[in-house]
Amino acid sequence: MHAVEKMLARAAGVDSVTPGEILNCSVDFIELNDLYLQVVRSFYEMGGTKVWDPTKISFVFDHYSPAPTIRTAQIHKEMRDFAREQGLTHHFDINAGVCHQVMPEAGLIRPGMILVATDSHTTTHGAFGAFGTGIGATDAATVLISGELWFRVPEVIKIEITGKPRTGVYAKDVILHIIGKLKADAAVYQAVEFCGEYVEGLGVSERMAVCNMAVEMGAKTAWMKPNQAVLDYVEERFGTDYILDETDPGYRYAGEHFFDVSSLEPQLACPHSVDNVFSVSEVSPVKVDQAFIGSCTGGRLEDLEAAAQVVKGRKIAPATRMVVIPASMEVYKKAMEKGYVQTLIEAGATFNAPGCGPCLGTHAGILARGEVCVSSTNRNFPGRMGSPEAGIYLGSPALVAASALVGSLADPGKYLNTPQGASA
Numbered sequence: 001m002h003a004v005e006k007m008l009a010r011a012a013g014v015d016s017v018t019p020g021e022i023l024n025c026s027v028d029f030i031e032l033n034d035l036y037l038q039v040v041r042s043f044y045e046m047g048g049t050k051v052w053d054p055t056k057i058s059f060v061f062d063h064y065s066p067a068p069t070i071r072t073a074q075i076h077k078e079m080r081d082f083a084r085e086q087g088l089t090h091h092f093d094i095n096a097g098v099c100h101q102v103m104p105e106a107g108l109i110r111p112g113m114i115l116v117a118t119d120s121h122t123t124t125h126g127a128f129g130a131f132g133t134g135i136g137a138t139d140a141a142t143v144l145i146s147g148e149l150w151f152r153v154p155e156v157i158k159i160e161i162t163g164k165p166r167t168g169v170y171a172k173d174v175i176l177h178i179i180g181k182l183k184a185d186a187a188v189y190q191a192v193e194f195c196g197e198y199v200e201g202l203g204v205s206e207r208m209a210v211c212n213m214a215v216e217m218g219a220k221t222a223w224m225k226p227n228q229a230v231l232d233y234v235e236e237r238f239g240t241d242y243i244l245d246e247t248d249p250g251y252r253y254a255g256e257h258f259f260d261v262s263s264l265e266p267q268l269a270c271p272h273s274v275d276n277v278f279s280v281s282e283v284s285p286v287k288v289d290q291a292f293i294g295s296c297t298g299g300r301l302e303d304l305e306a307a308a309q310v311v312k313g314r315k316i317a318p319a320t321r322m323v324v325i326p327a328s329m330e331v332y333k334k335a336m337e338k339g340y341v342q343t344l345i346e347a348g349a350t351f352n353a354p355g356c357g358p359c360l361g362t363h364a365g366i367l368a369r370g371e372v373c374v375s376s377t378n379r380n381f382p383g384r385m386g387s388p389e390a391g392i393y394l395g396s397p398a399l400v401a402a403s404a405l406v407g408s409l410a411d412p413g414k415y416l417n418t419p420q421g422a423s424a
Helices: 001-010 035-044 070-086 097-103 120-128 139-147 171-182 204-217 228-237 301-311 328-336 340-347 397-406
Strands: 023-027 029-035 057-060 090-092 116-117 131-134 150-151 156-164 190-196 221-223 255-260 266-270 275-281 290-294 321-325 350-352 374-375 391-394
Touching: 001 023, 001 116, 001 131, 001 190, 001 221, 029 097, 029 150, 029 266, 029 275, 035 070, 035 139, 035 391, 057 070, 057 097, 097 120, 097 204, 097 228, 097 290, 097 328, 116 120, 116 139, 120 131, 120 204, 120 228, 131 221, 139 150, 156 171, 171 204, 171 255, 171 266, 190 204, 204 221, 204 266, 204 301, 266 397, 290 397, 301 328, 301 340, 321 340, 321 397, 328 340, 340 350
Parallel strands: 029 057, 029 116, 057 090, 116 131, 156 190, 156 255, 190 221, 290 321, 290 374, 321 350, 374 391
Antiparallel strands: 023 150, 266 275, 266 391
16 A cells, blocks of 8 residues: 555555445544635534634634734634634644644654644645545545544655756746646646656655645545655654555556656746746746745745845846745744845845735735736645736746845846855
8 A cells, every 4th residue: 555545544444445435434633724714604604612622623823813804804714713612733824834744843743643623735744644625615524523534545746856956946946847847737636746867856845835825736635655754844843653554565556657857947837827937047027016935935044045045146127126034933033133134125025924815815915907926835826825917927936035136037047156055
């Protein structure tokens, strides 16, 4: 069996599973974000009185953080009331950050676990060797009541990545390239395993970025075998009481894809689809009104570091605004300690509180009709960040920062005067 299948089998209390089989599984943890007050309402409509385990549930206020409207303030109030009433151990309010960042930071994610959340990018946690997937309000209410949920065992496809990319090319470029080649329907309700020498050498942040965007290929979940960097991270925050699943030798995948990223250029997903991907050199010069660095895809410490390396000692273009939102308060504090925040502010950036912000078009930097944004986020559908008549290009945080400097889409390579991973 594959490691993913072993996790599901263990959660279902059976010895083995096969793709397509329907299982009823115990859930190790569930996270609810502030888009989903309906989960609370469904909980009561379904006869719920007490949640199954208040230590295995978290609320994260990130999509509407801080509340931009009276309606969203009311959502927060009702969810806070529920969290207090039920005695939830883990409640991350408006000062915490994005769910997929704050949960690992809090030591809630570990290899071998089954994690569900009311957010499609829960595939992020495959970076830790977990089974993470997004669910809707009714399923989430079911989990709150019972601690269980049904799953259909997905087929597994393997994506093997080799090569060492040049300076200015990051994990975000790699996953955009893969999505551009395989397209948005390449892995519908399948598990995607990312492996190969390139993946083995990635740190936690870039592993999270790759797994995060697997859902843009339709994946049910993503998975990487944890490397030492991941195990060190988990041990520091959670401990060592976890199960490290291994795929059986000779496992037969439903599909296999191979990518060598040695000659890869910085990539851009162009409007209005994540799989509409080109190298930056193939895209005609496009004026940029807003550059956004943030989200569960591109707002971690290493992302702010890369952006700071690009803009250090420089100013953003006069007609371009750069908005930066750290993925969590922990990231924000560490970025301040290392000087990245100061560097970005001196270049002309505007910082907002940790959270999702304009990524989903709610507040803190949404777009007007006809504007163009280059963003480190994960989706560029019409209306995603504001007006449906705005254009969104997706790239790495370094590419976003370089584009802010010149006021048009730009390759960050020439602005990186220090090796990747060095301080700005």
